[in-house]
Amino acid sequence: ILNVEQSPQSLHVQEGDSTNFTCSFPSSNFYALHWYRWETAKSPEALFVMTLNGDEKKKGRISATLNTKEGYSYLYIKGSQPEDSATYLCALPGGATNKLIFGTGTLLAVQP
Amino acid sequence: NAGVTQTPKFQVLKTGQSMTLQCAQDMNHNSMYWYRQDPGMGLRLIYYSASEGTTDKGEVPNGYNVSRLNKREFSLRLESAAPSQTSVYFCASSETQRTEAFFGQGTRLTVV
Numbered sequence: 001i002l003n004v005e006q007s008p009q010s011l012h013v014q015e016g017d018s019t020n021f022t023c024s025f026p027s028s029n030f031y032a033l034h035w036y037r038w039e040t041a042k043s044p045e046a047l048f049v050m051t052l053n054g055d056e057k058k059k060g061r062i063s064a065t066l067n068t069k070e071g072y073s074y075l076y077i078k079g080s081q082p083e084d085s086a087t088y089l090c091a092l093p094g095g096a097t098n099k100l101i102f103g104t105g106t107l108l109a110v111q112p
Numbered sequence: 113n114a115g116v117t118q119t120p121k122f123q124v125l126k127t128g129q130s131m132t133l134q135c136a137q138d139m140n141h142n143s144m145y146w147y148r149q150d151p152g153m154g155l156r157l158i159y160y161s162a163s164e165g166t167t168d169k170g171e172v173p174n175g176y177n178v179s180r181l182n183k184r185e186f187s188l189r190l191e192s193a194a195p196s197q198t199s200v201y202f203c204a205s206s207e208t209q210r211t212e213a214f215f216g217q218g219t220r221l222t223v224v
Contacts (some may be wrong), residue, residue, distance in 0.1 A: 001170075001171050020138040031209060031210070032209055032210045034212065034213070036213075043202065043215035043216065043217055043218060044155070044202075044213075044215050045215075046212030046214075047212065049210060049211060049212050051210055066180050087154075089154060089155065091155075091213075093209035094209075095158065095168075097162050097168045098162075098170060098209040099145070099157055099160040099170060100143075100145060100157070100160070100204075100206070100209060101157060101170075101171070101214060102147070102156075102157075103154060104152070104153060104154035105154045
């Protein structure tokens with residue numbers, strides 16, 4: 001089973017701070033990388049899906065980069081707001097059937 | 113748009129009882145997934161189906177069976193529930209592994 005690691009496990013920041021998280025994965029046999037946002041008591045929702053080395057994606061104040069050669073992706077949040085508080089998950093297809101495997105997530109808490 | 117629909121939303125079972133969690137999607141997606149969410153563990157894949165009639169074990173398949181009845185439906189069965197299966201279960205679907213996954217609203221299962 002694919003090993004997907006996320007760091008840090010949790011993060012507490014003040015409103016207005018910018019922050020970033022890391023997703024690490026095996027660099028061999030890369031297929032795609034997904035980022036999801038998961039608010040408490042809701043279902044995960046997709047932020048980005050990236051497939052090419054060097055990909056950069058942006059949605060509002062949130063952006064992501066991908067380095068498939070060294071096996072990592074960064075998610076950045078600029079000027080964090082309390083409504084950004086959520087768990088951020090990354091996931092990759094892996095194994096012979098490319099089943100989607102998730103990391104354990106980074107829990108972000110933004111204090112007003 | 114209905115998206116991914118799971119039933120039931122809540123269920124309490126006694127140890128040893130059986131039940132089936134239902135999942136249906138109306139987006140004509142090929143891939144469907146069952147995950148369980150446990151504190152500190154993120155989302156762990158139970159079973160995956162790449163297409164109608166095919167299923168594949170995930171990270172934590174023991175104690176579960178699945179059935180991909182047709183392209184729309186993917187059910188998860190607990191034959192003899194155990195307290196360790198107390199969790200929140202999510203069904204998801206995607207067109208391919210390079211496109212975003214859409215999640216149902218979750219089923220909160222308690223086994224006593």
